[in-house]
Amino acid sequence: MSKDHIGQSHRRENALRHLAGRGRFTTDLSLPRMLHAAFVRSPMAKGRIVEVDVTDAAAAPGVVRVFTAQTLNHVCEPWVGTLDHFAGMQSGPQNMLADGQVLWAGHPVVMILAHSRAEAEDACELVMLDIEDEDAIVDGDAAQMENAPLASDGIDSNMCFQTVLETPDLDAAFARAAHVVEGDFTFGRHTAVTLEPRAVIADYDPSTGQLTVHHGTQTPYQFQDVYARHFGLNESKVRVIAPDIGGSFGMKLHVYHEEMATVAASLLLGRPVRFVADRLESFVSDIHARDHRVSARMAVDADGTILAMDVDDMTQIGAFSTYPRTSAAEGNQVIRLMGAPYKMPDYRGRLSVVFQNKVQTSQYRAVGHPIACAVTEALVDRAAQLLDMDPFDIRARNLLADDDYPHVSATGYQFEKLSHQASLEKLHDMMGYGALRKEQARLREQGIHRGIGIAPFVEITNPGAAFYGVGGARISAQDGAVVRLTPSGDVHCAISVTEQGQGTETIIAQVVADQLGVTPERVKVTTGDTDTTPSGGATWACRGAGIGGETALRAGRKLQAQILALAGAILQADPAKLTLANGAVVDAATGDERISLAEIGRIATYRPDTLPDGCNSSLTAAEHFAPGGYPFDFTNGIQASYVEVDIETGITRLLKHWVVEDCGRIINPLLVDEQIRGGVVQGLGPAFFEECLYDDAGQMTNASLADYLVPMAGEMPDIEIAHVETPTKDTILGAKGVGEAGTAAAGAAAMNAVNDALRPLGAQISQTPMTPLRILTALGHVSAGPKRGY
């Protein structure tokens, strides 16, 4: 059979190649006459540059050129990380190398180009930086004090962006509530730690004026646009190639000083320049994520009905808002996703996005979701405890009913159709909830403290232009695909969505195969090259399957129609009575083969002279698709965590994790489950291990993999997954996104589980990561130490 590959598990097409060591990452690439870049970075969180002496460095062995702000920045138009739909937002202009002022420990000041990275690094040691130390803004609360120094030039206060969402009856809801539960939450900073660090090779050819940038990014078209505009080049003279990419998670779609400087250096020197971040500099230059303090309260009725939430989120973003997506999107989603799974009619959310002298924070897998979910679900559990209700019962009472759609949330989100009730029920059965509670009670008698936590969630996927385009960002909301039948009857699809190891190319092949009646093995998919694929948004915000898949489907159908029309002309048959199956044109009624695709390809390519006059022999179809209808396709699901807390050591053992998820039409169950598992691990990491720790002077104190803890396989629980399928009616394919679902609620479920374990001991934790020391502190076994540094 050659139909119905959609919905079947297929292994990732590139998995064997990667396993066999045949990956082609930017980091692997070497070009003739290529130079290697290294950067001298500010050791201080804030200061004035008094002098930069590069004399010795310029004379060092292997060094070809040394750039400072004065010699490099003039070739690049500065960038400003604000968007119009975030009213009143501000951020200072940024350029490649620090000019006059350094604004975080790690800020690049000098760029050295040498014949090897080692020589460039050696020369970095010879640069003498004289920087006059200034008081850094380290803490977001201190940043908002009157007379606080400014985190950078070009801003009039340390407030990047503020907004309030409020329903008219919010105060009345709290006034009539039987109970109000509340809490203060702290979510630490963490970072992506991709297997392959950021990597770029810029190759400017002065003889043709062509700039080719090999760039480990999720968004090649966005960077083609950025490079063209900021370096004053025609877009057609800029080609961005994103080959194999060793993980991105949102971290690799922001504009970074080092990548821009690498392009600038290649433009000035007329030869290839390579920059690959080492692990130490990744920690102080890759974007960080989260860093929120949230105060929240929830009003509930005597029967456990949630009436309203009132939330204040303060998020700390570094000295600048990132470009071109800003650092306000995360906080904006935090306040809009609060209470999203529930009927809750009233809401107030305040957001303060605050500058400080640290590495920039910005979009990272599940933007805002884990914060909103953890706060909401912690408060729901507190309400349940107060009312002596079971966590499942209070959620069953409040979740949006599966037949109550379309629905508009209190924060203004429009839900087409979700499946919270079905998901809740499925989870209850899958985890054997009753038996688990009995086991928990039995073990408690033996002094073993286990906890069960659940967390429903809503995920934002398939964004249209509402995300960035409406704010003036040149970030494509549409994607494009070109599908063609080759002369021998194989299929090629060039598409703008990209592959970072999640299997985009595999699912696109499945979708196209089903439209053309071939097996996915006969569909070759090309991604990640602005010269060979059509323009589009690429891969972010869970849009690869939902938008990319729909684009491929529509292009495939267009080609299907062309092939059938051509076959009709060749066979003297009505195209409406033909269809494609098993690599051939077949009779739609009987399934009998009429002519093979190879024969169609042969005739159209080599013998078009045998076709009737005026017959169109085109075997290439191009289609672009932008989501219409709802501004986003929301998905939903629910997660559960089962943990055991050792109250002597504070160490939490993750025993089991369950996910029920509804991403609409599932194209490839194997890859969907892999996305969910990976996402869960990336949610559990910051819940228990990952944190970028800073001292009072703004120095990151654990910026190496010796000190920064990433989740390891041995610490992760088994993750059991089930699905509900509610396809979106906005598209033919019906697929929604799934890449961020695991991350969205894993930490929330785990925090509820830990608190469930601690509850009989009268302890409660509301800070992530939930380190052993923090758990012991919550238990009162150790006294509260300094606010940071543990």
Place this chain on the structure above:
Amino acid sequence: MELEGRQSLAATPEEVWSALFDRDVLEQAIPGCESLEQTSDTSFAAVVKLKIGPVSARFKGEVELSDIVVGRSCTLSGKGSGGIAGFAKGAAKVTLTPQGPETVLDYTADVAVGGKLAALGNRLIKSTAQKLTGEFFANFDRALAVEEDAPAA
């Protein structure tokens, strides 16, 4: 980062005091000292080469002595820049107490580091700083003994 410690030195407080202000003694005592220049009665400029974990760097720094109570106590404050390795700055309060024929030197120091030095984690830096302090006093004690043995000028 705070460091503190106590060291018994085989010399009188007066001898220790003058050695603390003696360029030659300090040059021998400071681990990795490549040059030391006295820039005034109470200040020095130094170049010191150090290896802290994987970071090896040449620090250029200045040391200033203040809060001087002659023969009793003073504060040494300084800052050094190690290029890409980062910087270190801090102040140490040093107190001398006679104890029989010896002198007990107590110090409490508050040290801040930045750049790669900070990124590598306080654990590593604290143990290295303690090791360097130990080396300094061992060298200082040895230099004191040599000074005593030397004939008076």
